[in-house]
Amino acid sequence: MTDTLHSADTATPRNDENWWRDAVVYQIYPRSFADSDGDGLGDIPGITSRVPYLRTLGVDAVWLSPFYPSALADGGYDVDDYRAVDPRLGTLDDFDAMIVALDEAGIRCIVDIVPNHTSNRHVWFQEALASPRGSAARDRYIFRDGLGDRQELAPADWTSAFGGPSWAPVGDGQWYLHYFATEQPDLNWKNREVRDDFLHTLRFWSDRGVAGFRIDVAHGLAKELPLVLPSQAELDALPIDGTHPIWDRDDVHEIYAEWRTVFNSYTPARTAVAEAWVKADRRARYASADGLGQAFNFDLLEADFDADQFRRIIDFNLAQSDLSGSSSTWVFSNHDVVRHATRYGLPALHGRDVKQGAEWLLSGGRSPIVDVTLGLRRARAATLLEFALPGSAYLYQGEELGLPEVAAIPDAERQDPAFFRNHGTDIGRDGCRVPIPWTNNGVSFGFGSALPHLPQPTSFGQLSVEAAENDPSSTLHLYRDALSIRGRLQVRGKLQGGGLEWMETGDAAVLAFRRPNGWITVTNFGDTPYELPAGEVLLSSSPLSNRVLPGAATAWLQE
Ligand code: NOJ
Numbered sequence: 001m002t003d004t005l006h007s008a009d010t011a012t013p014r015n016d017e018n019w020w021r022d023a024v025v026y027q028i029y030p031r032s033f034a035d036s037d038g039d040g041l042g043d044i045p046g047i048t049s050r051v052p053y054l055r056t057l058g059v060d061a062v063w064l065s066p067f068y069p070s071a072l073a074d075g076g077y078d079v080d081d082y083r084a085v086d087p088r089l090g091t092l093d094d095f096d097a098m099i100v101a102l103d104e105a106g107i108r109c110i111v112d113i114v115p116n117h118t119s120n121r122h123v124w125f126q127e128a129l130a131s132p133r134g135s136a137a138r139d140r141y142i143f144r145d146g147l148g149d150r151q152e153l154a155p156a157d158w159t160s161a162f163g164g165p166s167w168a169p170v171g172d173g174q175w176y177l178h179y180f181a182t183e184q185p186d187l188n189w190k191n192r193e194v195r196d197d198f199l200h201t202l203r204f205w206s207d208r209g210v211a212g213f214r215i216d217v218a219h220g221l222a223k224e225l226p227l228v229l230p231s232q233a234e235l236d237a238l239p240i241d242g243t244h245p246i247w248d249r250d251d252v253h254e255i256y257a258e259w260r261t262v263f264n265s266y267t268p269a270r271t272a273v274a275e276a277w278v279k280a281d282r283r284a285r286y287a288s289a290d291g292l293g294q295a296f297n298f299d300l301l302e303a304d305f306d307a308d309q310f311r312r313i314i315d316f317n318l319a320q321s322d323l324s325g326s327s328s329t330w331v332f333s334n335h336d337v338v339r340h341a342t343r344y345g346l347p348a349l350h351g352r353d354v355k356q357g358a359e360w361l362l363s364g365g366r367s368p369i370v371d372v373t374l375g376l377r378r379a380r381a382a383t384l385l386e387f388a389l390p391g392s393a394y395l396y397q398g399e400e401l402g403l404p405e406v407a408a409i410p411d412a413e414r415q416d417p418a419f420f421r422n423h424g425t426d427i428g429r430d431g432c433r434v435p436i437p438w439t440n441n442g443v444s445f446g447f448g449s450a451l452p453h454l455p456q457p458t459s460f461g462q463l464s465v466e467a468a469e470n471d472p473s474s475t476l477h478l479y480r481d482a483l484s485i486r487g488r489l490q491v492r493g494k495l496q497g498g499g500l501e502w503m504e505t506g507d508a509a510v511l512a513f514r515r516p517n518g519w520i521t522v523t524n525f526g527d528t529p530y531e532l533p534a535g536e537v538l539l540s541s542s543p544l545s546n547r548v549l550p551g552a553a554t555a556w557l558q559e
Pocket of ligand 1: 074077217275
């Protein structure tokens with residue numbers, strides 16, 4: 001090993017404390033990435049085998065969604081054991097070998113931590129079930145007595161994030177809180193043992209060479225439930241201003257201050273990024289250097305492909321990162337939302353939920369409302385814009401292939417609890433979790449040697465890595481070229497804090513900005529062709545003719 005990561009021109013020393021500030025982080029959903037042993041589930045050796053691919057793509061880090069032992073009641077976000085690898089996905093030795101391979105390729109590894117809830121198979125929950133009310137074992141979770149003469153009624157009418165009730169009975173008159181699926185009991189973060197155990201987990205993975213953590217439901221850990229529980233309607237009416245009984249409480253940051261002491265006991269300090277669905281102006285608290293250090297901003301992911309919305313979001317988030325001293329994060333796709341190549345082909349959201357497209361999803365993709373070509377054009381344009389922004393970009397596996405959301409999954413093969421708990425009225429998130437196609441042909445298009453755990457459409461063959469390799473105009477080549485140019489222009493960190501300067505374009509549908517080194521990005525959100533300003537063209541998301549940028553396209557220029 002050398003003491004730098006990546007090739008000489010974009011070298012990041014291994015002890016660089018600021019590597020995350022402008023990192024390109026590639027999210028791997030391990031069970032759908034690469035299956036090395038032919039059981040239909042992606043695994044850790046599968047990831048290791050694809051390190052050369054990740055290296056060529058040019059990402060700085062990978063973030064692994066949960067790979068821990070799990071009954072998969074929620075795609076692995078129901079964790080049985082936080083300090084082990086699901087035996088179907090490999091062993092701890094396989095994990096260590098993956099870290100070595102990634103490190104040799106100059107790629108850091110971030111792992112997902114799921115602290116709001118365990119799975120119901122976790123040894124603690126099993127102990128709680130076997131222990132009486134009032135016991136220390138039950139105190140690790142949130143138990144309440146039921147209402148009614150025989151305590152046969154839920155303590156409150158709260159609904160879970162996946163639909164259905166969020167209190168479940170355990171048979172002795174007590175009920176437990178599960179804000180997500182029934183199999184995901186919420187932990188009691190007032191309990192010192194719970195706190196200490198997670199500190200142990202953070203050290204466990206840090207000691208194995210993990211560079212950072214993605215924190216699931218970071219805004220939900222601290223809870224202060226009154227003796228008499230409010231109704232769901234009353235809960236919904238309470239302001240989320242730091243005092244809400246469940247969400248985004250100010251005291252959640254006491255937990256992260258403890259975590260920070262663990263992160264900072266390593267060299268370089270371990271990093272963390274909060275998944276905190278909070279009001280935009282409260283996000284900076286999670287990104288503070290005394291806490292997790294960085295927080296996801298999902299604003300672009302929730303926006304339409306629209307110049308005004310993009311500009312407002314970019315300005316706001318750059319100002320927020322100045323406030324927190326962190327760097328901004330940019331995300332278009334992840335394992336929870338409709339892939340952006342599809343989203344951008346759907347009718348505009350105008351501020352509605354990103355799960356929109358429900359009509360199309362529910363029709364199994366038969367409804368013609370998606371404009372596939374336009375969706376991909378816009379996705380490519382948006383990504384090129386994203387890569388030029390100050391801050392870090394979080395990519396989701398398969399977006400570099402321009403993969404669409406898969407709507408046509410037979411009900412019998414669906415896995416997402418959101419589908420089951422809503423009796424099929426919410427189709428859930430399986431459509432963005434379909435295994436990656438690596439080759440044009442084969443039983444699972446090179447994902448593995450067996451049928452994959454979620455079915456791939458036949459169209460995946462043409463969208464495979466192999467097909468993209470052979471097509472110079474593919475989205476894969478665009479991503480590689482863009483990341484290589486970005487690496488060179490960023491000169492690792494030197495542009496950090498440099499911000500951007502908006503340029504006058506004379507067209508409300510066209511945004512243009514300049515970075516301090518003369519790197520210019522022009523995005524045409526409309527459909528009227530736009531003449532590019534002066535400068536050498538570095539790259540464009542769609543072909544240009546005579547320096548004219550077509551609609552739904554981005555170009556990079558060097559002044
Ligand atoms: C957020 C994760 O991204 C999602 O996939 C999961 O279902 C919930 N948290 C619950 O852990």
